[in-house]
Amino acid sequence: MAQDAVLLAIAATVLLCILSGCSGKPREAASSEERTIVVSDTILSDIITSLLPSGRYRVEAILPPGQCPGHYDVKLTDIEKMKKAVLTVSFRGMSFMEKAGLDDPRQLVIDPEGRNWMVPDSYVKGLTLLAEQLSKHFPEDAVAIARGKEQAIRMVKKRSEALVQKVTGAGLSGKPVIASSMQKEPLEWMGFRVVAEYGRQEAMSTREILRLAEIGRDRGAIMVVDNIQSGPDTGKGIAETLRAPHVVLTNFPSERGYLATLQENVDALLAAVRE
Known part of the structure; x- marks a missing residue:
């Protein structure tokens, strides 16, 4: 009986050593x-x-x-x-x-x-x-x-x-828009023509709004596109002056991911011109 107890104690010690990593090798769980x-x-x-x-x-x-x-x-x-x-x-x-x-x-x-x-x-x-x-x-x-x-x-x-085909199919390829400078490249990729751009909200003055609105009238801008990270209402005054749709896009993917966000941006533009 005593011998059996000793053997059991040795076996338990060996098992504990293996489980706790006494061998010096990294554990599988850690990897x-x-x-x-x-x-x-x-x-x-x-x-x-x-x-x-x-x-x-x-x-x-x-x-x-x-x-x-x-x-x-x-x-x-x-x-x-x-x-x-x-x-x-x-x-x-x-x-x-x-x-x-x-x-x-x-x-x-x-x-x-x-x-x-x-x-x-x-x-x-x-x-x-x-x-x-x-x-x-x-x-x-x-x-x-x-x-x-x-x-x-x-x-x-x-x-x-x-998505580009979707914009083209809606007859918007080449259409003029005014936009936040952060949205210029995405809009041009979609096929729009950015005729004027602006910066952050803190840099916008009444004089600048009127200047951009005048460009928009001369060039026939069909909408004003803001970048949410730069201020979602930065171009709102321009849009109101032109009586044109005001759209807000994002420059970073949402929780839904890059492709879903890209589609949401395109869909927002298409919805604005339908209204």
Whole structure:
């Protein structure tokens, strides 16, 4: 009986050692945990989520999609998230990310090269760029990242071409509009002709509104398009002066994702001219 008790005690000790990792080898459970990547905004979170294998990574965006990057104040909780992340990714010039003061190899800063990444061609370039960078950081998932890139590019090209055809089919290709400078590139991609543009709400004066309205009358602008992150009512006075539709678009993907947001932007423009 005593011998059996000793054997049981030894077996229990060995089992406990295996379960607690006494062998010095990493536990399987630890390797299967999701790794967190923190990014500046929802454009980057959407791209990175589409590239990485599901279930292995969690991607969190700091900036809420409807907020202006220049007006966002980084929080202590944001900094803590970034410190714990296996990788942080941001666009160059995102001041709230720079205020976090992080400077280590786990930080990846992307140069947007003056392009608006809500435009499908720029978004596709972003997919290619980030696929290359992520493969360097996570070489064990390089094959899955390459596969995710090809699949995402096919989907974006197919859906974006259909949206342009939708605008063309509605007879709006080449139609003049006045717009926030942040929406100029997306509108031109859709086929509209931007005859005048303006900046943020704080830079708008009565004199500027009247100047832009005069351009709109001379050029036959059919609508005024605002960017929600720059101020949803910035161009409202111009639209009222012209008695033209006022439309508000977003420059960052909503929670529904990039392609759904792109379609919502197009649909908002089409709905405005039907009214």
